[in-house]
Amino acid sequence: xxxxxxxxxxxxxxxxxxxxxxxxxxxxxxxxxxxxxxxxxxxxxxxxxxxxxxxxxxxxxxxxxxxxxxxxxxxxxxxxxxxxxxxxxxxxxxxxxxxx
Amino acid sequence: xxxxxxxxxxxxxxxxxxxxxxxxxxxxxxxxxxxxxxxxxxxxxxxxxxxxxxxxxxxxxxxxxxxxxxxxxxxxxxxxxxxxxxxxxxxxxxxxxxxxxxxxxxxxxxxxxxxxxxxxxxxxxxxxxxxxxxxxxxxxxxxxxxxxxxxxxxxxxxxxxxxxxxxxxxxxxxxxxxxxxxxxxxxxxxxxxxxxxxxxxxxxxxxxxxxxxxxxxxxxxxxxxxxxxxxxxxxxxxxxxxxxxxxxxxxxxxxxxxxxxxxxxxxxxxxxxxxxxxxxxxxxxxxxxxxxxxxxxxxxxxxxxxxxxxxxxxxxxxxxxxxxxxxxxxxxxxxxxxxxxxxxxxxxxxxxxxxxxxxxxxxxxxxxxxxxxxxxxxxxxxxxxxxxxxxxxxxxxxxxxxxxxxxxxxxxxxxxxxxxxxxxxxxxxxxxxxxxxxxxxxxxxxxxxxxxxxxxxxxxxxxxxxxx
Numbered sequence: 063x064x065x066x067x068x069x070x071x072x073x074x075x076x077x078x079x080x081x082x083x084x085x086x087x088x089x090x091x092x093x094x095x096x097x098x099x100x101x102x103x104x105x106x107x108x109x110x111x112x113x114x115x116x117x118x119x120x121x122x123x124x125x126x127x128x129x130x131x132x133x134x135x136x137x138x139x140x141x142x143x144x145x146x147x148x149x150x151x152x153x154x155x156x157x158x159x160x161x162x
Numbered sequence: 163x164x165x166x167x168x169x170x171x172x173x174x175x176x177x178x179x180x181x182x183x184x185x186x187x188x189x190x191x192x193x194x195x196x197x198x199x200x201x202x203x204x205x206x207x208x209x210x211x212x213x214x215x216x217x218x219x220x221x222x223x224x225x226x227x228x229x230x231x232x233x234x235x236x237x238x239x240x241x242x243x244x245x246x247x248x249x250x251x252x253x254x255x256x257x258x259x260x261x262x263x264x265x266x267x268x269x270x271x272x273x274x275x276x277x278x279x280x281x282x283x284x285x286x287x288x289x290x291x292x293x294x295x296x297x298x299x300x301x302x303x304x305x306x307x308x309x310x311x312x313x314x315x316x317x318x319x320x321x322x323x324x325x326x327x328x329x330x331x332x333x334x335x336x337x338x339x340x341x342x343x344x345x346x347x348x349x350x351x352x353x354x355x356x357x358x359x360x361x362x363x364x365x366x367x368x369x370x371x372x373x374x375x376x377x378x379x380x381x382x383x384x385x386x387x388x389x390x391x392x393x394x395x396x397x398x399x400x401x402x403x404x405x406x407x408x409x410x411x412x413x414x415x416x417x418x419x420x421x422x423x424x425x426x427x428x429x430x431x432x433x434x435x436x437x438x439x440x441x442x443x444x445x446x447x448x449x450x451x452x453x454x455x456x457x458x459x460x461x462x463x464x465x466x467x468x469x470x471x472x473x474x475x476x477x478x479x480x481x482x483x484x485x486x487x488x489x490x491x492x493x494x495x496x497x498x499x500x501x502x503x504x505x506x507x508x509x510x511x512x513x514x515x516x517x518x519x520x521x522x523x524x525x526x527x528x529x530x531x532x533x534x535x536x537x538x539x540x541x542x543x544x545x546x547x548x549x550x551x552x553x554x555x556x557x558x559x560x561x562x563x564x565x566x567x568x569x570x571x572x573x574x575x576x577x578x579x580x581x582x583x584x585x586x587x588x589x590x591x592x593x594x595x596x597x598x599x600x601x602x603x604x605x606x607x608x609x610x611x612x613x614x615x616x617x618x619x620x621x622x623x624x625x626x627x628x629x630x
Contacts, residue, residue: 066331077324084317093313100320107327111334119336123279127323130286134316137290141297141312145305157306 069110076103090142090152094135101131163218165211166225166274169204169233173267176200177260184256190248197244197259201266205237224276224401231481232273232397235488236390240266242600246382246496249596258298262386265291269394276405278326278336281398285322289315289362292391296379307378311387314371318361325354339407349417353424355402362395365462366432369455376451376495381502384447385495388454389488396461396484403465404473413468425465426561432459433568440575447498447508449575453534454491456572461487463549463565472556479552482615483545486608490533490542493604497527499597513579515587523598526605528580533608535576536569541612548619 076099083096105124112120142152149156176196183196211230218225240262247258268288275281293315297308326336328351333340342348357368364372376384402408403421412418436456443449460483467476500523501508517524533542546569553562 070331073327077320080320084313090309097313097316097320100317101323104320104323104327107324108330111327111331115334117334119279120330123282123326123330123336126279126283130283130290130319133290134286134319137293138312138316141293141305141309144297144300145309148300148302148305157309 063114064110066110066114069106073103073106076100076106088154090145090154093154094138094142097138098131098135101127101134163220163223163225165207166218166223166230167271169207169211169237170267170270172200172204172207173237173263173270176203177263177267180256180259180263184254190251190255193256193259194244194248197263198241200263201237201241201244204266204270205234205241208234208237219276222277222280223271223274225274228397228400228477228481229274232393232484233270235393235484236266236269236273239386239389239488239492242492242496242603243382243386245596246385246499246600247380249594250380252299258295261291261295265295266390269390272394273397275398276338276401278329278338281401282322282326285394285398286319288391288394289319292387295383296375296387298383299380303378304380307375310371311375314361314368318358318368320358321354321361322358325351325358327351328354338402338405339411341411345415345417349420352403352421356399356421356424356428359395359399360428360462363392363399363461364432364455364458365428366435366455366459367428369432369435369458372455373448373451376454377445377448381447381499382496384451384498385492388451388495389492392454392458392461393484393488396480399465400477400480404477409470409473422466422468425462426558429459429462429466430561430564432456432462433565434459437568437571441571443575445507445509446513446579447495449579450491450494450498453572453575456568457487457491457534459568460546460549460565463553463561466558466561467552467556469556472552475548475555476552478619479545479548482541482619483549485611486533486541486545489604489608489611490530490540493530493601493608494527494534496597496604497523497530497601500591500594500601510579510582511588514582514585515589516591517583518587519591520593520598523601524583526598526602528583529605529608530601531576531580533612535573539612540608541615542608544612544615544619 080096080100080103084093087093087096105127108120109124146152180193180196183192208230212234215227215230243262244259265288268284272281272284272288275284293308293312296311297305328347330336332342332344332347332351361368376388433456436452436459440449440452440456443452464476464480467473498508501512533540536543536546550562550565
């Protein structure tokens, strides 16, 4: 059995990678990939703990959360496609209409 | 149980029905009628539930009084947003109504959910619909607003799910108020959840999306986003942090003091930042967006109180303040539609002189602004009064003083808009009767509720009786 602390460490590493991705990438599609990594890091935590304690509610939560993440990326791609039709570009540098 | 689920089931059914109706009828009138009928039916069922109120508790849903009040507020703003969006004339307008109804249906369930699984699912279902809503005129400006909203929303949901995962590891349960085995991990999970829900509530370091999104979307959509979507995050946070089980578990323990201090710092920063930045804005819609950040700071004050008496008072005052917030902020954003629908900008110069041409609209908009500033006969004053009173009740009088000072700053920028409205007109104004009707209704309700509030605030304390 792998100790829980390793899982916590790996998931924290994944979360950091995803956060770094969101803050630095310049393309819309890569942004969605980073979001997916962020959500999966938390899922990893839950599924590891639920398996160790054989608790079905944790597994159930992870299944639901994967479905929600899929819906989320569907909405994200829809917005990106609408943006592409307007500006012929999905780069984040084209977003300069709203400034404070 | 079914009578409490029925309002959202009706909204879900009608959200699919609007798409079906759009296949048959060619103009927008049928769509409008369908969505209005759906939301009014849902509103009537909710009123029936409120009158025959009976507390019921299940493993994932708490059907209680505050949930019902918040559900009524969501459906109320939905009805008036639908009225104000009637003459949008977009291609595929049925999707707008469908998304609005779907999102409100999920918000009602979020207001009732009492378990982290239910909270996460309903919160995400409501949020996903609002990301698509924000894109609505589908020009470059609104799509940028929508993409920013989506990215920040997804980031916030990642923080929430990480918080939930640490909560689950430290308590082995998704129930609110479950006892923890590891304090550090538990506090970390609470802080992550505050950050995640704080993005949605637009608290200070996480607010920047709100300004762009409220400014970039069409005015009635901004009204919906800045009221319903924000109050959903508020009721979810209230369920987690002010529930009786959680309070009896946490109050007095060393870790909770840090959470409380975190809330105090965040609410002070949010109020001050929102009000000070709003002073410098030339654009009325952007000023309203900043003032909604400032109002989020007032809303977050409810989490800083301690002690059973103060919490009961704070909970009933937050109901009054939420009512006030949804009326005045929703009405103020919707009235921007009057300028926007003719392709105008919403700067102070554009609004100047509108009172000479359309006095009724100007007076009702001014009443909403007075309510936002907290001038006595309105409900905005009552909400702030009882909220600050509950702070004093829990010995946080210095925080109450900071809040009152902030409220005094905000008077300046609201009154400046009112003064501009009574200047000499520079351009022509056209009428949009639906928007005028909505703004007038909101202004009348703001005054009536402001006069009636002192009569029912005493009953509210007994009806509420604390969260489970």
